[in-house]
Amino acid sequence: MAERSFDLAVIGAGPAGMAAATSAAEAGLRTLVIDEAPRPGGQVYRAPPAEFLPQGTDADRRIGDELRTALAESGAELALDHRLWWIGEGFELAAVGPGGPHRFSARALLVATGTTERILPFPGWTTPGVIGLAAATILLKADGVVPGERVVVAGAGPLLPLVAAKAVAAGASVAAIVDLARPSDWASAVIRGRSRPDLLARGAGWLRRLAMARVPWWSARAVVNVSTTAEGLSIDTLAVNADGEPQPGTRRKIGADALCIGHGLVPSTEVTRLLGAAHVFRPEVGGWVADVDELGRTNVPHLYVAGDAAGVEGAAAAPLAGRLAALAAVHDLGRLDATHLARRSDPFVARRRGVARFGKAMAGLARLRSGLLDAATPDTIICRCEDVTRAEIDGAIDTGARDVNQLKAWTRCGMGPCQGRMCGEAVGELVGAQVGGRAQAGLWTGRAPLRPVPLEDLVGGYDYADIPIPQAAPL
Amino acid sequence: MSCTDLLVVGAGIMGASVALHAARGGLRTVLVDRGPICREASGVNAGTLTLHMTRAALIPYAMEGWRLWTTTRDWLGGEIDVVATPGLCLAFTDEEAALLEARSAARRAEGAPIELVSPTEARRIEPGLSERVVLAAHCSMDGHAGAYLTGRAYRCALLEADAALCEGVTVAGIERSGSRFIALCNDGTRIEAERLVLAGGVWLEPMLAWLGVRLPIKVLVNQLAVTERCPPVMRTVVTIANGLLSLKQFANGTVLVGGGWQGRGDRERGGVELIPENIVGNLRLACWAVPQLRRTRLVRGWLGLEAETADAMPIIGPIPGIENAYLIGSVHSGYASGPYMGQLLADLILGREPERPLFPPDRLLGAVAEEALC
Numbered sequence: 094m095a096e097r098s099f100d101l102a103v104i105g106a107g108p109a110g111m112a113a114a115t116s117a118a119e120a121g122l123r124t125l126v127i128d129e130a131p132r133p134g135g136q137v138y139r140a141p142p143a144e145f146l147p148q149g150t151d152a153d154r155r156i157g158d159e160l161r162t163a164l165a166e167s168g169a170e171l172a173l174d175h176r177l178w179w180i181g182e183g184f185e186l187a188a189v190g191p192g193g194p195h196r197f198s199a200r201a202l203l204v205a206t207g208t209t210e211r212i213l214p215f216p217g218w219t220t221p222g223v224i225g226l227a228a229a230t231i232l233l234k235a236d237g238v239v240p241g242e243r244v245v246v247a248g249a250g251p252l253l254p255l256v257a258a259k260a261v262a263a264g265a266s267v268a269a270i271v272d273l274a275r276p277s278d279w280a281s282a283v284i285r286g287r288s289r290p291d292l293l294a295r296g297a298g299w300l301r302r303l304a305m306a307r308v309p310w311w312s313a314r315a316v317v318n319v320s321t322t323a324e325g326l327s328i329d330t331l332a333v334n335a336d337g338e339p340q341p342g343t344r345r346k347i348g349a350d351a352l353c354i355g356h357g358l359v360p361s362t363e364v365t366r367l368l369g370a371a372h373v374f375r376p377e378v379g380g381w382v383a384d385v386d387e388l389g390r391t392n393v394p395h396l397y398v399a400g401d402a403a404g405v406e407g408a409a410a411a412p413l414a415g416r417l418a419a420l421a422a423v424h425d426l427g428r429l430d431a432t433h434l435a436r437r438s439d440p441f442v443a444r445r446r447g448v449a450r451f452g453k454a455m456a457g458l459a460r461l462r463s464g465l466l467d468a469a470t471p472d473t474i475i476c477r478c479e480d481v482t483r484a485e486i487d488g489a490i491d492t493g494a495r496d497v498n499q500l501k502a503w504t505r506c507g508m509g510p511c512q513g514r515m516c517g518e519a520v521g522e523l524v525g526a527q528v529g530g531r532a533q534a535g536l537w538t539g540r541a542p543l544r545p546v547p548l549e550d551l552v553g554g555y556d557y558a559d560i561p562i563p564q565a566a567p568l
Numbered sequence: 569m570s571c572t573d574l575l576v577v578g579a580g581i582m583g584a585s586v587a588l589h590a591a592r593g594g595l596r597t598v599l600v601d602r603g604p605i606c607r608e609a610s611g612v613n614a615g616t617l618t619l620h621m622t623r624a625a626l627i628p629y630a631m632e633g634w635r636l637w638t639t640t641r642d643w644l645g646g647e648i649d650v651v652a653t654p655g656l657c658l659a660f661t662d663e664e665a666a667l668l669e670a671r672s673a674a675r676r677a678e679g680a681p682i683e684l685v686s687p688t689e690a691r692r693i694e695p696g697l698s699e700r701v702v703l704a705a706h707c708s709m710d711g712h713a714g715a716y717l718t719g720r721a722y723r724c725a726l727l728e729a730d731a732a733l734c735e736g737v738t739v740a741g742i743e744r745s746g747s748r749f750i751a752l753c754n755d756g757t758r759i760e761a762e763r764l765v766l767a768g769g770v771w772l773e774p775m776l777a778w779l780g781v782r783l784p785i786k787v788l789v790n791q792l793a794v795t796e797r798c799p800p801v802m803r804t805v806v807t808i809a810n811g812l813l814s815l816k817q818f819a820n821g822t823v824l825v826g827g828g829w830q831g832r833g834d835r836e837r838g839g840v841e842l843i844p845e846n847i848v849g850n851l852r853l854a855c856w857a858v859p860q861l862r863r864t865r866l867v868r869g870w871l872g873l874e875a876e877t878a879d880a881m882p883i884i885g886p887i888p889g890i891e892n893a894y895l896i897g898s899v900h901s902g903y904a905s906g907p908y909m910g911q912l913l914a915d916l917i918l919g920r921e922p923e924r925p926l927f928p929p930d931r932l933l934g935a936v937a938e939e940a941l942c
C-alpha cells in the first residue's frame with residue numbers, strides 16, 4: 094500500500110479542522126484533512142445529505158458553507174468517510190476509506206476531533222426511545238427527523254432550547270424541558286456570554302418559539318427514572334440541588350414517546366491519549382483535555398489540538414483556535430518566523446478570547462454535576478456495551494481498584510465498541526469519589542483502533558503466502 | 569523500622585504467587601509493585617492455558633499450572649473466568665504439517681495429552697474451522713482465563729493471607745544491612761527484610777543490577793487484538809504449528825487474537841505502539857483459521873512486555889552468591905504456569921523440597937562471565 098506524505102494532517106473537519114486546514118494550505122503546507130463523516134462540517138455545521146440542500150438558509154448552514162467553500166478552495170486534500178484507526182509516532186496514519194485501506198504520513202498532526210456527549214446513567218436510560226440530546230441535533234439537522242411526536246427534552250446547556258425549538262418547528266409536541274440549571278444559572282451565563290449578542294439573539298428566538306408553543310420549562314430538575322408503559326415512556330423527575338443531587342419528596346412524572354437527554358459535552362481525547370500527550374483535568378471546559386499552550390501545542394512535538402477537543406469553547410471559537418494551531422504548525426515546520434507568528438496570531442488570540450467567553454459560559458451551564466450519579470441505583474447499567482452495572486463497579490472499587498484502568502480490567506467497563514466514550518464520565522466520577530478526585534482516578538489509556546474497524550476491511554483479499562508470518566517460536 | 573521475613577519486588581503472576589504461598593506458609597510477607605497488582609504482562613496477556621505453545625521441557629509445569637487455573641476456587645478464590653476447553657493446533661501447508669508432527673511428538677513425550685487428528689475430525693470438533701487445514705493436533709487440556717481479572721483475585725487472596733501489598737510504590741535499589749536487605753522506595757520508605765525475591769518480569773535485568781548481578785533479559789513486545797462481542801464462532805482454543813496464532817472466543821462473545829506478533833516498545837517506555845502490518849498479519853492468520861471472523865469488528869489492540877533469557881528458559885531459584893535472595897521470571901507461556909512456578913519457589917524459601925526442579929540462573933551467569941573474560 095503506497096503511503097502518501099503531507100506536511101500537516103488534520104483530524105476532524107468541523108469548524109476547527111476546516112479553518113486549520115484552510116490556513117495551513119494557504120500558507121503552503123501540503124495539508125490533509127481526515128474525517129469519518131461523509132461531508133465536512135463537524136457537529137454544528139453538519140451538512141445535510143445533498144437531497145436536503147436547496148431550501149436551507151439558516152445561520153448554521155451559511156457559516157458552514159463558508160468554511161466548506163474556503164476549505165475546498167484552499168488546496169487541502171480531503172479524505173472523507175475515512176475511519177482512522179491507527180496513528181504511529183512521527184506521524185503515520187492508517188485508515189480504511191471507501192476504496193479500502195489507506196496509509197498517510199505527516200510531519201505534524203492537528204487534532205480537531207470535537208466532543209462526545211456526556212450522559213450520566215440513571216435507571217432506564219438504555220430504554221428504546223431515550224436518545225442523546227446532541228444526537229437529537231443530528232437527527233433533526235442532518236436527517237430532518239423528529240425523535241417522537243411527544244418529546245421530553247432534558248439535561249443541561251444550550252442544546253436544551255435548541256433541540257426543543259427544532260422539535261417544535263418540525264411539528265413535534267414538547268411535553269417539557271427538564272433542566273438541571275436554575276434560572277439564575279442562565280442569567281449569569283447570559284451576562285458572561287454578552288460578547289456574542291448575535292448568538293444570544295438566536296437563543297432568544299428559540300425561547301420565543303418555545304413560549305408560543307407553551308412548552309413547560311422545569312428548572313433545577315433531573316430525570317431519575319424511565320420506564321415503558323403501554324402509552325410510551327413514563328419519566329420520573331426529581332428536583333436537584335446545585336450539585337445535581339436529587340431531592341427526595343419532589344417527584345413529578347411525565348409521559349412522552351421520546352426522551353432527548355444530555356448532560357454536557359466532553360472533549361474527545363482519544364488521539365492525544367494514544368500519542369501519549371500530557372493531559373489535565375479541567376472541569377470548566379468539559380473534563381480531561383490535552384495540556385496545550387495558547388496556540389494549541391501539546392507537549393509532544395508537532396502535535397496540536399484545536400477546537401472543542403482542547404476544551405469546550407463553542408462553535409464560534411473553534412475556527413479561530415484552528416487558525417492559531419495551524420499558524421503554530423506553519424511556524425514549527427519552519428515556514429514562518431517568530432515575529433510573523435506573533436503578528437499573525439495575536440489578533441486571533443484576542444478575538445478567540447472574546448468569543449470563547451460565550452462558549453465557556455454555555456459550557457458552564459452543562460458542567461458536570463456529580464450529585465446526579467445518586468440517581469444510578471445498584472442495578473443501573475453504567476457500561477452499556479458490556480452490561481456492567483453500578484453494583485459491579487462499586488464492588489471493584491471496594492476490592493481495591495484505584496484508577497479507571499484497573500477498574501476497566503476488573504469489570505470490563507469501557508472495553509466495548511464505544512471504547513469508554515459513553516461510560517468514562519460516570520466511571521471517573523465513581524472512582525474519583527473514592528480516591529480523592531478525577532485527577533487521581535486518571536483517564537483511560539488510549540488504544541488503537543481509534544474506532545472499531547471491520548476485520549474484513551483490514552485483512553482484505555489475500556493468500557496464505559501473503560501473510561508475513563514471523564519465524565517460529567522456540568519449541 | 570520493623571524487619572519482615574520476606575520482601576517480594578514485582579506483583580505480577582510470579583511475585584504474587586510466591587508471596588501468596590509464602591504468606592500462607594507463615595512468613596511475614598511484603599509484596600511491592602510500582603503500579604497496581606498484575607497490570608503488566610500478568611494482567612494484559614492472552615490468558616491462553618495451552619500446551620500447544622509451551623516449550624516441551626516446560627510441559628509438566630504447564631500441566632500443573634493448568635490444574636491450578638482450572639481449580640482456582642479451591643486455592644485462590646475470586647473469579648478469573650477460567651474455561652477448560654480442548655485445544656486445536658493447525659497446519660495449513662505440508663511444511664507446517666511436518667513441524668506440527670515433530671512438535672506434537674516432543675510435547676507428548678513430556679506428557680501432554682496431544683493427538684494428531686485429520687482435518688475432518690478437527691472440523692467436527694470445531695465446525696468454524698476453515699477448509700484449508702491439512703493437519704491438526706488435538707489436546708484435551710487447554711483453555712483460557714480472563715487475565716485482566718488476575719490482580720483482583722490475587723489481591724483479595726493476599727490480603728486474606730495477611731500479606732502486605734504495597735501498590736504504586738517503586739523500588740529504586742536494594743541496600744544491605746548485615747545479612748538483611750533494605751529496599752529503597754521512591755516514596756522515601758525503606759522496607760527491611762530477611763529474604764528477598766525479585767520478580768520484575770522484563771525489569772528483572774535492572775533489578776538484578778541492584779545486587780551487582782548482570783543477566784541480560786530480552787524484551788518481547790507482544791501485540792494482542794480483540795473483537796467486539798459476536799455470536800459464537802468457535803469454542804476451542806486454536807493455535808498454529810509455528811506458534812504464531814492463538815485464538816479463542818470468551819464467554820462474553822469477544823474473540824482474542826494473539827500469538828506473539830511484535831509491536832514497538834521497550835523496557836523504559838513500555839509498549840509504545842502497535843505495528844499495523846503486524847496486526848493485519850495476525851488478523852489474516854486468524855481469519856484464515858476461522859473465516860467467519862471476517863464479519864466482526866476489531867475493537868481494541870494493546871501491547872505487553874514479555875521477558876526472555878538467552879536460552880528462552882526460565883530463571884527461578886537462588887541468586888548465586890547472595891544468601892536468601894531469589895529470582896523468578898522469564899517463563900515462556902508464563903501466565904499458564906505462573907501459579908505453579910510461584911508455589912515451587914515459595915516451597916524452596918519455606919525450606920520444603922520443591923516438587924519439581926527449579927531453573928537456577930547460574931547457567932546464564934556463567935556464560936556472561938565467560939563472555940566478559942574473552
Ligand SMILES: Cc1cc2nc3c(=O)[nH]c(=O)nc-3n(C[C@H](O)[C@H](O)[C@H](O)COP(=O)(O)OP(=O)(O)OC[C@H]3O[C@@H](n4cnc5c(N)ncnc54)[C@H](O)[C@@H]3O)c2cc1C
Nearest residue numbers: 105107108109128129135136137206207227400401407408
Ligand atoms: C453530537 C453533537 C451535536 C452538536 N450540536 C450542536 C449544535 O447544534 N449547535 C451548537 O452550537 N453546538 C453543537 N454541538 C457543539 C459543537 O460541536 C461544537 O461547539 C463545535 O462543533 C466544535 O467544533 P470542532 O471543530 O471543535 O468539533 P466538531 O464540530 O465536533 O468536529 C469534529 C469532527 O471530527 C470528526 N472526528 C472525530 N473523531 C474522529 C476520528 N477518530 N476520525 C475521524 N474523524 C473524527 C467528526 O466526525 C467531526 O466531523 C454539538 C456537539 C455534538 C457532539
Ligand SMILES: Cc1cc2nc3c(=O)[nH]c(=O)nc-3n(C[C@H](O)[C@H](O)[C@H](O)COP(=O)(O)OP(=O)(O)OC[C@H]3O[C@@H](n4cnc5c(N)ncnc54)[C@H](O)[C@@H]3O)c2cc1C
Nearest residue numbers: 578580581582602610613614616739769872901902903904
Ligand atoms: C501480550 C502478552 C501475551 C501473553 N500471552 C500469554 C498467554 O496467552 N499464556 C501464557 O501462559 N503466557 C502469556 N504471556 C506471558 C505471560 O504473560 C508472562 O510470562 C507472565 O505474565 C510474566 O509474569 P511476571 O510476574 O514475571 O512479570 P510481570 O507481570 O511483568 O510483573 C512484573 C512486575 O514488576 C513490577 N516492577 C517492575 N519494576 C519495578 C520496580 N522498580 N519496583 C516495583 N515493582 C516493579 C511491574 O510493575 C510488574 O507488575 C503473554 C505475555 C504478553 C506480554
